[in-house]
Amino acid sequence: MLEVDYSREYERKWQIAPQFASRPCRVNVRIRRAKVSDAQHMLEMHQRLSQESVFFRYLRGHLPTLEELQEICSLDEKDGFVLIASIEEPEEKVVGISYFCVEPQNPASAEPAILVEDDYQGCGLGKRLFKKLAQHAHNFGVSEFVCYAHPANHRVFRMIERSGMRFERKYFQGMKEIRVLFNPIQ
Numbered sequence: 485m486l487e488v489d490y491s492r493e494y495e496r497k498w499q500i501a502p503q504f505a506s507r508p509c510r511v512n513v514r515i516r517r518a519k520v521s522d523a524q525h526m527l528e529m530h531q532r533l534s535q536e537s538v539f540f541r542y543l544r545g546h547l548p549t550l551e552e553l554q555e556i557c558s559l560d561e562k563d564g565f566v567l568i569a570s571i572e573e574p575e576e577k578v579v580g581i582s583y584f585c586v587e588p589q590n591p592a593s594a595e596p597a598i599l600v601e602d603d604y605q606g607c608g609l610g611k612r613l614f615k616k617l618a619q620h621a622h623n624f625g626v627s628e629f630v631c632y633a634h635p636a637n638h639r640v641f642r643m644i645e646r647s648g649m650r651f652e653r654k655y656f657q658g659m660k661e662i663r664v665l666f667n668p669i670q
C-alpha cells in the first residue's frame with residue numbers, strides 16, 4: 485500500500501481550481517498487477533481523463549476499447565506486464581495504469597506506457613508506478629524501455645528525470661525518443 489501525499493496537489497490545484505479544495509489530502513493507493521476483470525475499471529478511468537491527458541498518452545482522440553484493455557491485461561509474462569494503482573471509494577477505482585510490451589524482435593527492449601488520472605497527478609504516483617514497472621521488466625530480462633513522447637509533454641520528462649534512472653533522449657520524427665536504461669535501478 486502506497487500512501488500518497490495529496491497536500492502538494494491540493495496547493496497546486498488551489499491556484500487554478502478552488503473546487504478541488506474539498507479533496508482529501510491523503511489517499512491510500514494500492515499498486516498491484518492487473519487482471520482481465522480490471523479492464524472495466526481501467527476503461528472508466530479513461531472516461532474521466534482530461535483531453536490533455538488523453539492527447540499526451542495516445543496523441544489522438546481515440547480511447548482504447550474494453551476489448552483492447554482486456555487484451556493488454558491478458559499479456560503473457562514474457563510479452564508484457566500491467567500494473568494498476570487503485571483506491572477504495574468505497575468500491576475500488578483505478579487511478580493509474582502502467583504497462584510494458586516486450587519488443588518481439590528484441591526481448592531485451594520494451595515499450596512502456598503510463599497514465600495517471602488528472603486528480604491524482606503531480607504527487608509522485610506516476611514516478612512510483614514507473615519505477616515498479618521498470619523493476620518488473622528488469623526481473624523479466626528487459627534491460628531498457630524505449631518510448632516516444634510529444635515534445636511538449638514536460639510532465640513525463642520530469643517524471644523520468646525524477647525516477648533516478650539513467651536515460652537518453654533525442655528527436656525522432658517530430659517526437660522525443662526516450663531510452664531508459666535499467667542498470668542499476670535505484
Ligand SMILES: CC(C)(COP(=O)(O)OP(=O)(O)OC[C@H]1O[C@@H](n2cnc3c(N)ncnc32)[C@H](O)[C@@H]1OP(=O)(O)O)[C@@H](O)C(=O)NCCC(=O)NCCS
Pocket residue numbers: 536537538540541598599600601604605606607608609610611612631632633634637639640642643644646
Ligand atoms: C506523465 C504522468 C504519468 C506523470 O504522472 P504523475 O503522477 O503526475 O507524476 P509524478 O507526480 O510522479 O511527477 C514526477 C515529477 O513531475 C512533476 N510534475 C508532475 N505533474 C506536474 C505538473 N502538472 N506540473 C509540473 N510538474 C509536474 C512532479 O512535481 C514530479 O517532480 P518532483 O519529484 O520534482 O516533484 C501523468 O502526468 C500523466 O498520466 N500524463 C498523461 C499521460 C502521459 O503523458 N503519459 C505518458 C505518455 S509517453
